[in-house]
Amino acid sequence: MDWDHLRIFLAVTRHGQLLAAARSLGLNHATVARRLDALERSLGTPLFDRRPAGCVPTQAGERLLPVAERIEFELLGVSESLRDEEADVSGTVRIGAPDGLGNYFLASELGALTRRHPNLVVELVPLPRTFSLSRREADLAIVLDPPAEGRLLVSRLTDYTLSVYAARMYLERAGTPISVEALGDHTVVTGVEDLAYASALDYSAALEKQAGRKFRCASVMGQIEAVRSGAGIGVLHDFAAGAIEGMERIFPEVGFRRSYYLLCHPDTVTVKRIAVLREFISRRFREERQRFVQ
Structure with a gap:
């Protein structure tokens, strides 16, 4: 089995399109299509259902995938073992x-x-x-x-910790709430629940339940910038928010620990x-x- 054809197969599987696979490999579209055709002919079965929206692996393609990945990993290992131990990392x-x-x-x-x-x-x-x-x-x-x-x-x-933060300018304008229960007159900045990719990102619910207003940002960076600019109060990473000038930690009794x-x-x-x-x-x-x- 020709490795050059298998790497074409892997690229198409990973990118879902012939054109995207060709770009990732530095080849033209026709070359990728031709080599994929050659692989399918050698195996006697189609590996993809080629649709206008992209390439979907067939059952044969799904069976070939782990085999091709093992070969790829083996070749990586061989290539690495042949290098001079003192060679620069590249x-x-x-x-x-x-x-x-x-x-x-x-x-x-x-x-x-x-x-x-x-x-x-x-x-x-x-x-x-x-x-x-x-x-x-x-x-x-x-x-x-x-x-x-x-x-x-x-x-x-x-492990890392998270605490409740607000910008000094926000607190001067809206006042400092004395507890989570006093957030009814405040805006709480949180993540977007259905875009959270991990169960560990559930800490914002503790504030949201009491919030008078809510502002949701899908990214952590967006939440930090929103709080920093005075948009509201939020649960933020201590290693990030703690180093930002003008950020105030409030509710010292409220904290979260993740890993x-x-x-x-x-x-x-x-x-x-x-x-x-x-x-x-x-x-x-x-x-x-x-x-x-x-």
């Missing part, structure tokens, strides 16, 4: 993370790592509701809810660039643990 590593952690911690940390390894390309992407490490949608992922099943390596990075977990696929854990990034992230969380728990 290549691309994609890490998925919650947007608050990505914007207020990882972006600066990973930027420092790439300065040390100029041939390493790090892609930091916001974590969607669903993703697949086996399909290479990310090489590493930081999550709030560890998976209950599946063949993944899971390590706990750190971050790092996920990696066992077939890629020895790939040098992924191993370097995984070790760097784990170490920086250990070193900065006090920053996350306040």
